[in-house]
Amino acid sequence: MAKARSDAERNRARVLEVALELFAERGDEVQMAEVARAAAVGVGTVYRHFPTRQALVEAVTDERFGEILAFVKDECLPNPDTRAALTCFLAHVAEIHQKGRGLxxxxxxxFGSTAPRGSLAAELLAVGGELIDRGHADGTVRTDIxxxxxxxxxxxLAMISRGDVGDWRRFIEIALDGMRPR
Incomplete structure (x- = not known):
């Protein structure tokens, strides 16, 4: 039974990985059968793990926001320079949206929105709050922010990078400058 379970877990992970790539590349036009083909599994396997297309998009969405959260916790928060930590966070969000426009x-x-939902939304808010609180404490972020x-x-930033409507790196600089105490 353990072998079957590990195969199922591998198949689920492969389907998610492939779905993430396909949605990033082609957006909302991706169909379940295409995901199955690209993941080299049967369409029944896809439906067993994700009973609807919405369930698959939700799982891929959670993967995306989970990756952002892990990156911010591992790569940005440890930086003691608050502005550098905020830049790290914002640049990563922009890169994710730029690479994953279709997703x-x-x-x-x-879902009618690209905002995170559920526990990931709360965790991302907490991480953002931690960065803002640090900035208040060290005087790098205005107290009213x-x-x-x-x-x-x-x-x-997500709209700028996703839509390729400007220089998102410059936008980050301008936004962070606007957060500085006056």
Missing amino acids: SGAIEAT TVDDLYMVVGA
Whole structure:
């Protein structure tokens, strides 16, 4: 039974990996049968793990936001320089959206928004709040800036990088300059 379970886990991970790539590449037009073919599994295997296309998009969405959360915790938060940590966080979000434009479209088409939901949303808010609190404490972020302000910047940044409507690196600089105490 352990062998069957590990095969099922491997198949699920492979389906998620392939779905992430396909959605990033082609957006909302990706179908379940295509995911099965690309993952080299039967379509029944895909449906066994993800009973609907929405369930698959939700799982891929959770993978994306889980990856962002892990990156921020591992790579950005440890940096004692608050501005550098915020830059790290924002740049990673921009890169993810730039590389995964199609995925963002699939997420928005499925859920009406590209914002994280559930426990991942709460965890991302907490990480953002930690960065803002650090900035307040070390004097690098204006005291009237809130985590909601940070996520307003994240939303705008996602739109800029996803839509390729400007230099997102410059936008990060401008936004962080606007957060500095006056």
